Amino acid sequence: MAISKSIQQHLIQLRTTIQEHNYYYYVLDNPQLPDSEYDRLLRELQNLEAQYPELITPDSPTQRVGAPPSSAFSEVIHSLPMLSLNNAFDDNEVYEFDQRLRDRLAVNTIEYVAEPKLDGLAVSLRYEQGILVKAATRGDGARGEEVTPNVKTIKTIPLKLRQLEDNSFPLVLEVRGEVFMPKASFEQLNQQHLANGEKTLANPRNAAAGGLRQLDARNTAKRKLTFVSYGVGLIEGGELPKQYSELLYQLQQWGLPISVYLQIVQGAAGCLTYYQNLLAHREALPFEIDGVVYKVNDLAAQHTLGFISRAPRWALAHKFPAQEALTQVLGIEVQVGRTGALTPVARLSPVSVGGVTVTNATLHNQDEITRKDIRVGDTVVVCRAGDVIPEVKRVVLAQRPPDTTAFQLPTHCPICGAEVTRAQDEAIARCTGGLICSAQRKQAIQHFASRRAMNLDGFGEKLIEQVVDNGLVKNVADLYQLTREQWASLEHKGEKSAAKLMQALAKSKTTTLANFLYALGIREVGETTARLLAQQVGSLERLAQTNEEQLQQIPGIGPVVAHHLVNFFQQPENLAIIQQLQQHGVHWADNSSAPPLSTQPLAGKTLVLTGTLSSMTRDEAKTRLQALGAKVSGSVSSKTNYVVAGVEAGSKLDKALKLGIQVVDETTLIEWLA
Ligand code: IVH
Numbered sequence: 001m002a003i004s005k006s007i008q009q010h011l012i013q014l015r016t017t018i019q020e021h022n023y024y025y026y027v028l029d030n031p032q033l034p035d036s037e038y039d040r041l042l043r044e045l046q047n048l049e050a051q052y053p054e055l056i057t058p059d060s061p062t063q064r065v066g067a068p069p070s071s072a073f074s075e076v077i078h079s080l081p082m083l084s085l086n087n088a089f090d091d092n093e094v095y096e097f098d099q100r101l102r103d104r105l106a107v108n109t110i111e112y113v114a115e116p117k118l119d120g121l122a123v124s125l126r127y128e129q130g131i132l133v134k135a136a137t138r139g140d141g142a143r144g145e146e147v148t149p150n151v152k153t154i155k156t157i158p159l160k161l162r163q164l165e166d167n168s169f170p171l172v173l174e175v176r177g178e179v180f181m182p183k184a185s186f187e188q189l190n191q192q193h194l195a196n197g198e199k200t201l202a203n204p205r206n207a208a209a210g211g212l213r214q215l216d217a218r219n220t221a222k223r224k225l226t227f228v229s230y231g232v233g234l235i236e237g238g239e240l241p242k243q244y245s246e247l248l249y250q251l252q253q254w255g256l257p258i259s260v261y262l263q264i265v266q267g268a269a270g271c272l273t274y275y276q277n278l279l280a281h282r283e284a285l286p287f288e289i290d291g292v293v294y295k296v297n298d299l300a301a302q303h304t305l306g307f308i309s310r311a312p313r314w315a316l317a318h319k320f321p322a323q324e325a326l327t328q329v330l331g332i333e334v335q336v337g338r339t340g341a342l343t344p345v346a347r348l349s350p351v352s353v354g355g356v357t358v359t360n361a362t363l364h365n366q367d368e369i370t371r372k373d374i375r376v377g378d379t380v381v382v383c384r385a386g387d388v389i390p391e392v393k394r395v396v397l398a399q400r401p402p403d404t405t406a407f408q409l410p411t412h413c414p415i416c417g418a419e420v421t422r423a424q425d426e427a428i429a430r431c432t433g434g435l436i437c438s439a440q441r442k443q444a445i446q447h448f449a450s451r452r453a454m455n456l457d458g459f460g461e462k463l464i465e466q467v468v469d470n471g472l473v474k475n476v477a478d479l480y481q482l483t484r485e486q487w488a489s490l491e492h493k494g495e496k497s498a499a500k501l502m503q504a505l506a507k508s509k510t511t512t513l514a515n516f517l518y519a520l521g522i523r524e525v526g527e528t529t530a531r532l533l534a535q536q537v538g539s540l541e542r543l544a545q546t547n548e549e550q551l552q553q554i555p556g557i558g559p560v561v562a563h564h565l566v567n568f569f570q571q572p573e574n575l576a577i578i579q580q581l582q583q584h585g586v587h588w589a590d591n592s593s594a595p596p597l598s599t600q601p602l603a604g605k606t607l608v609l610t611g612t613l614s615s616m617t618r619d620e621a622k623t624r625l626q627a628l629g630a631k632v633s634g635s636v637s638s639k640t641n642y643v644v645a646g647v648e649a650g651s652k653l654d655k656a657l658k659l660g661i662q663v664v665d666e667t668t669l670i671e672w673l674a
Contacts, residue, residue: 120180170238336439453519477580538594611649
């Protein structure tokens with residue numbers, strides 16, 4: 001049966017529209033359509049293609065994961081070699097680079113484009129008549145591996161270039177750029193690996209490289225990789241602009257993502273300002289970078305400068321200080337936390353990592369030490385990435401001194417001597433001393449005094465250690481019992497500081513239910529959970545009488561938290577301490593508008609749905625939520641009670657987080673609807 005022209009045309013139109021919206025969404029980061037409308041278009045296309053499979057084209061937006069798994073990667077010979085970059089490690093080398101270039105070009109000053117040096121892997125994308133036909137890794141620069149099906153799963157890479165009215169693309173265009181994994185995707189991936197008992201990946205670069213080399217492209221799709229263009233290879237049948245910056249803008253027009261952080265700068269001084277600026281923002285960037293790259297902006301000048309061995313003369317990678325360093329383990333200490341958890345900590349010979357001096361690193365737990373076989377005396381690689389605390393990555397076994405012994409956590413608490421136990425399915429060993437253990441007591445009091453809990457100004461670690469060690473304070477309520485004279489008699493304290501401490505104590509007596517709950521240090525009850533409980537349960541008395549089942553009705557409270565809460569309020573000592581605190585005048589306002597606990601959790605609640613749900617459409621979710629008495633709204637405001645976030649939730653999720661609105665995932669949604 002002949003397929004009517006109008007269906008063919010409609011398909012083309014749908015694809016073009018979707019492609020255009022992909023461009024706004026992924027390249028310009030400026031969505032022009034509500035997600036629901038976009039989903040509707042995509043579904044319409046999917047349905048039509050299912051009906052007319054003979055009309056599916058390889059560049060259709062539905063064809064991102066289509067190819068069957070392959071058994072190997074074939075070799076690609078790059079039509080133009082993929083080069084590497086020369087490195088600079090300090091300012092001087094940047095000045096020398098600029099001087100060299102000015103001499104060669106016989107000019108006074110040079111304009112550069114500065115951009116982040118992304119920590120991923122280089123790929124080359126070949127577009128023929130605007131269609132992505134081949135993608136290859138860099139390999140050794142001359143030959144790489146073909147990874148087309150995998151690359152097609154990366155949503156920021158257009159399968160088809162945008163057709164511009166006045167400026168069409170070349171017949172053959174090879175785009176070069178970096179495939180990498182954003183930090184958030186990397187963390188998510190490692191969480192999944194941990195949950196599945198798999199080995200975690202060392203860094204986003206390895207995760208990206210591994211992701212691209214999946215034989216089954218469906219696995220690549222799961223890794224949430226992204227792409228930024230930074231150059232071109234072969235071009236046939238078309239002209240390009242005269243400047244590198246214009247070339248990038250041209251690529252962007254064709255639908256290819258470019259770095260939003262790129263900047264045109266003047267001379268070495270401009271390069272160095274850019275470097276400092278990006279270095280200062282390194283941790284806040286959503287992806288990892290290991291430096292910045294400077295490139296001569298004038299393409300004719302680039303041509304004049306040419307290459308030397310495998311790197312262009314016209315570009316320079318200015319590296320950031322390494323986030324890894326070698327040092328020695330001087331000792332392994334065992335710390336006892338607020339809940340009795342024993343944490344082994346490596347004392348290290350001081351070393352600078354990424355510009356910060358590191359003297360100790362957490363070793364997490366016994367399993368971690370056993371797995372890495374870390375011993376006192378070992379030379380180890382320490383790393384610091386993002387705002388993560390320093391970590392020992394691995395041991396340099398070749399440098400292990402003779403006579404070392406494997407480390408074992410003690411069987412008894414190093415502070416109080418009580419027995420150490422470890423639950424069968426837990427990685428953490430704990431001291432069983434409870435509040436008899438002075439380490440646990442100190443930590444509990446420190447937590448109580450901390451800024452986000454009771455905000456006791458001036459109650460630092462040293463002070464608390466002193467009052468616990470000399471027996472003046474056994475629990476948090478005792479803090480309010482000490483007289484001004486007693487505070488003044490402490491080491492390094494006088495009348496003046498005693499007055500200040502008394503003042504801080506007095507001030508802390510007016511608090512909020514959420515802060516007080518958090519201050520109690522109940523296991524698994526962090527700030528967010530405390531706030532949620534205050535909001536949903538309303539008063540401490542009610543909370544103390546609520547059972548595990550009722551608690552679990554509150555979205556966001558799972559069985560573990562519920563168990564710890566009930567357990568806490570079952571201990572007479574805990575109730576006595578709360579009573580004493582109240583007798584000392586600690587008070588807060590209850591939340592009288594908290595819903596009754598036994599009713600439907602969603603009645604009268606306003607919800608917003610965002611992102612893509614995998615088990616149902618958003619319309620379906622909406623109808624079912626409404627049937628439970630919820631109001632489903634299209635935009636997030638302070639009146640929103642919950643935001644349900646699916647995959648790739650965007651600005652609504654950001655807004656919810658900004659407004660402190662509770663965000664739940666699809667699993668919670670399904671529980672609600674069950
Ligand atoms: S340009 C002819 N620009 O760094 C120049 N490379 O050390 C070729 N890289 O293989 C590369 N960010 O994987 C360029 N903004 C950037 C880059 C970048 C990261 C990587 C790329 C390259 C390696 C060279």
